Amino acid sequence: MTALRATDARPRGLVTRIAVNVSFGFGLPVLIVVLWSAWSTRSTNRFLVGPLTILDAFRRTWIGPAFVDDVLPSLYRLGLGLLASIVLGVAAGVVIGSLRRLRDTLEPLLEFFRAIPPPVLIPVAMLLLGITDTMKVVVIVSGAIWPILLNTVEGVRATDSVMLETADSFRIPRRERLWSVVLPAASPRIMTGVRQALSVALILMVISEMFASSSGLGYRIAYFQRNYLVAEMWSGILLLGLIGVLLAVVFGLVERRVLRWYHGMKEISRA
Amino acid sequence: MPDGSPLLRVEHLRKVYSSAAGDVEAIGDLSFTMQPGELVCIVGPSGCGKTTLLKCLAGLLRPTSGLVEMDGSPVTGPSPAMAVVFQEYGRSLYPWLTVRGNVELPLRHKKLSRAERDRIVTDALEAVGLPQSARSHPWQLSGGMQQRVAIARAIAYRPEVLIMDEPFAAVDAQTRADLEDLVRELHLARGISTVFVTHDIDESVYLGQRVLVLSNSPTRVQEDLVIDLPPERDQLTTRALPRFTELRTRVYQQIQRAKRGPAAAPQPAP
Numbered sequence: 001m002t003a004l005r006a007t008d009a010r011p012r013g014l015v016t017r018i019a020v021n022v023s024f025g026f027g028l029p030v031l032i033v034v035l036w037s038a039w040s041t042r043s044t045n046r047f048l049v050g051p052l053t054i055l056d057a058f059r060r061t062w063i064g065p066a067f068v069d070d071v072l073p074s075l076y077r078l079g080l081g082l083l084a085s086i087v088l089g090v091a092a093g094v095v096i097g098s099l100r101r102l103r104d105t106l107e108p109l110l111e112f113f114r115a116i117p118p119p120v121l122i123p124v125a126m127l128l129l130g131i132t133d134t135m136k137v138v139v140i141v142s143g144a145i146w147p148i149l150l151n152t153v154e155g156v157r158a159t160d161s162v163m164l165e166t167a168d169s170f171r172i173p174r175r176e177r178l179w180s181v182v183l184p185a186a187s188p189r190i191m192t193g194v195r196q197a198l199s200v201a202l203i204l205m206v207i208s209e210m211f212a213s214s215s216g217l218g219y220r221i222a223y224f225q226r227n228y229l230v231a232e233m234w235s236g237i238l239l240l241g242l243i244g245v246l247l248a249v250v251f252g253l254v255e256r257r258v259l260r261w262y263h264g265m266k267e268i269s270r271a
Numbered sequence: 272m273p274d275g276s277p278l279l280r281v282e283h284l285r286k287v288y289s290s291a292a293g294d295v296e297a298i299g300d301l302s303f304t305m306q307p308g309e310l311v312c313i314v315g316p317s318g319c320g321k322t323t324l325l326k327c328l329a330g331l332l333r334p335t336s337g338l339v340e341m342d343g344s345p346v347t348g349p350s351p352a353m354a355v356v357f358q359e360y361g362r363s364l365y366p367w368l369t370v371r372g373n374v375e376l377p378l379r380h381k382k383l384s385r386a387e388r389d390r391i392v393t394d395a396l397e398a399v400g401l402p403q404s405a406r407s408h409p410w411q412l413s414g415g416m417q418q419r420v421a422i423a424r425a426i427a428y429r430p431e432v433l434i435m436d437e438p439f440a441a442v443d444a445q446t447r448a449d450l451e452d453l454v455r456e457l458h459l460a461r462g463i464s465t466v467f468v469t470h471d472i473d474e475s476v477y478l479g480q481r482v483l484v485l486s487n488s489p490t491r492v493q494e495d496l497v498i499d500l501p502p503e504r505d506q507l508t509t510r511a512l513p514r515f516t517e518l519r520t521r522v523y524q525q526i527q528r529a530k531r532g533p534a535a536a537p538q539p540a541p
Contacts, residue, residue, distance in 0.1 A: 170377035
């Protein structure tokens with residue numbers, strides 16, 4: 001008996017493929033940087049500086065005390081905001097998704113809240129919470145929770161009826177049913193929501209810091225801009241981009257682990 | 272057949288689905304009993320409410336009226352004395368759990384020591400011939416093997432009645448024959464009482480000690496037929512027996528009558 005269906009084998013050309021992928025992935029960025037350097041040596045616009053100047057500013061600005069003063073506080077707010085969004089979004093999503101009556105009642109309200117652009121909450125949050133870390137975390141949660149919440153609701157609602165009937169017929173207790181059936185069944189949708197929440201959270205972190213802060217990346221970038229420290233300003237934007245990429249990579253690793261069954265199943269049904 | 276009090280008793284079971292478009296009577300008036308250790312097949316024309324009956328038996332649906340009794344006490348919800356094998360194995364097994372995890376899940380809330388639980392799971396996987404696939408995921412297995420996992424999960428639960436809802440409708444003929452023999456074997460070796468719902472006449476005669484033929488809706492028991500074939504059955508020789516042919520003809524005729532509906536079994540006007 002063959003337990004495993006053969007997944008499509010890739011024997012030869014693995015090295016070649018990696019080389020091709022890498023050159024495709026990095027080729028265009030390298031080309032752009034080269035063109036940019038060439039252009040910046042001739043340009044007279046003082047607000048558009050060359051890549052080497054930015055790299056130099058990056059090293060001077062961010063490697064040192066600024067890392068502790070600005071980067072860590074930002075990452076702390078971002079991490080806490082994301083964590084709170086995931087916990088609250090999934091918890092509320094499971095409750096709303098499992099109760100039909102509640103879902104029907106809340107749906108218009110949720111759509112309304114989701115439609116409010118979260119940055120407009122910053123002035124309100126400033127009044128209510130002051131210029132604190134809590135305020136920034138609240139702003140991040142107020143935007144990042146929606147994709148997670150709504151995707152969880154949808155994921156829980158769409159749980160296969162036969163799977164639930166199976167759980168019922170074996171009298172699987174409530175808590176076990178939640179952890180072993182409902183949440184895993186909704187996990188592909190939940191992960192989709194988290195992926196969307198990542199970029200929203202990063203945006204709100206920066207904006208909330210630009211508005212009202214005395215530390216953080218957003219604050220520092222706005223400070224550089226106001227003081228005509230152009231290269232430093234650009235280096236902050238570069239750092240934000242890198243943080244975004246890093247977040248996506250970490251998320252990708254977690255997702256691969258959590259949804260291994262899902263991707264495996266997909267691959268087999270495609271074969 | 273052992274006498275004494277029945278294991279399962281169904282009396283005047285009736286199920287009506289009400290909806291905005293009007294009421295649909297899925298089961299009219301259905302009564303039968305089942306003794307411990309029996310293997311009863313239920314056949315009927317498609318759409319005759321077989322699945323509804325089975326869900327009422329398993330406590331997943333509340334009957335509109337009538338009674339389902341298990342060991343003398345009424346079934347009001349899913350019972351620890353019953354385990355269900357669904358037709359859609361792909362939707363009934365949990366793809367995020369391994370084969371072993373799937374079989375183990377219903378046992379986690381039973382008060383068993385870890386060693387005891389492991390032993391039961393291993394034993395169930397051996398009984399269905401899948402000890403080597405314990406660490407695979409269900410979707411890595413063929414359809415027939417997935418249904419074996421579902422059967423292992425049901426017998427590991429140690430029910431008094433195993434309820435199977437057209438379990439082999441979605442697998443190919445060869446696999447189906449193997450799975451039928453597995454059900455026979457589990458019944459003979461372990462004495463598991465089984466209710467087997469199917470639309471396949473040959474399958475019902477080959478498997479059952481008794482075949483209940485259901486009528487078209489509103490569903491009643493059209494005929495309760497004892498299958499007097501030898502207990503040791505074999506895909507080739509049993510199916511070649513003249514008696515097998517007689518019985519399948521009998522069931523076939525009953526189903527044809529059932530399909531023609533109430534005209535064949537006139538009901539008194541209200």
